[in-house]
Amino acid sequence: DIVMTQAPLSVSVTPGESASISCRSSKSLLHSNGITYVYWYLQKPGKSPQLLIYRMSNLASGVPDRFSGSGSETDFTLKISRVEAEDVGIYYCGQLLENPLTFGSGTKLEIK
Amino acid sequence: QVQLQQSGAELTKPGSSVKISCKASGYTFTSYDISWIKQRPGQALEWIGAINPGSGGTGYNEKFKGKATLTVDKSSSTAFMQLSSLTPEDTAVYYCARGYLGYWGQGVMVTVSS
Numbered sequence: 001d002i003v004m005t006q007a008p009l010s011v012s013v014t015p016g017e018s019a020s021i022s023c024r025s026s027k028s029l030l031h032s033n034g035i036t037y038v039y040w041y042l043q044k045p046g047k048s049p050q051l052l053i054y055r056m057s058n059l060a061s062g063v064p065d066r067f068s069g070s071g072s073e074t075d076f077t078l079k080i081s082r083v084e085a086e087d088v089g090i091y092y093c094g095q096l097l098e099n100p101l102t103f104g105s106g107t108k109l110e111i112k
Numbered sequence: 113q114v115q116l117q118q119s120g121a122e123l124t125k126p127g128s129s130v131k132i133s134c135k136a137s138g139y140t141f142t143s144y145d146i147s148w149i150k151q152r153p154g155q156a157l158e159w160i161g162a163i164n165p166g167s168g169g170t171g172y173n174e175k176f177k178g179k180a181t182l183t184v185d186k187s188s189s190t191a192f193m194q195l196s197s198l199t200p201e202d203t204a205v206y207y208c209a210r211g212y213l214g215y216w217g218q219g220v221m222v223t224v225s226s
Contacts, residue, residue: 039212041157048207048216049157060214092157096212100173101147101159 002027002095006104013083014112021078021107023093028073029056037097040069040078043106044089052091053078085111114138116146116208116217123223124198131194132220134208141189142166144211148182148193151219152204160206163191198224 003026013019023038030036040053051060053069056076066081080087088111094103119133134146147162161172163182170182179202181194191208205219 041213048219050216051214054212054214094157094213099171103157103159105156
């Protein structure tokens with residue numbers, strides 16, 4: 001199975017500042033079709049996860065453009081610019097390249 | 113709008129089985145796979161498996177083979193997951209999600225306790 005390793009475990013951010021979350025996969029997530037199958041999800045407290053970024057760098061519908069995704073074949077970053085109170089929750093990276101789909105252990109974002 | 117409406121919370125005893133549902137609306141049910149994901153309290157997400165509603169074809173995480181069985185009823189646009197031989201380690205919230213997990217149900221809390 002592909003292992004997804006996230007860092008940090010938690011991050012505390014002042015509103016208006018930026019935050020970055022890293023994710024590393026144990027195998028390249030670049031498919032031969034040129035698409036990198038890493039996804040980012042946010043689980044707000046008491047809610048279901050919601051899709052933020054798909055295929056490494058594409059913003060999901062309705063997601064503010066303060067969120068952005070980037071990376072290489074195995075190293076990925078989610079950046080949140082101008083953090084707001086509504087951004088609190090646990091962020092997960094996930095690989096959807098092959099079964100079984102696997103996720104990172106999550107990064108908890110808190111507001112200072 | 114796309115919605116995945118899951119059934120209600122379940123309280124069951126060890127050794128029993130439970131079947132939870134996920135009713136889809138707002139799109140063509142047979143056009144997207146439905147995945148099932150487990151989340152134990154305070155833990156990360158675990159993919160259980162997925163089903164293609166059109167063909168009925170399934171793919172399972174090896175860890176959940178023999179534990180979970182995925183089915184669909186196309187006539188009601190509903191996906192089902194049956195969990196068998198339940199133990200306290202099966203206590204978790206179970207989510208259904210569409211396609212590349214772009215839409216999620218609200219989750220079902222399954223509690224296994226004697």
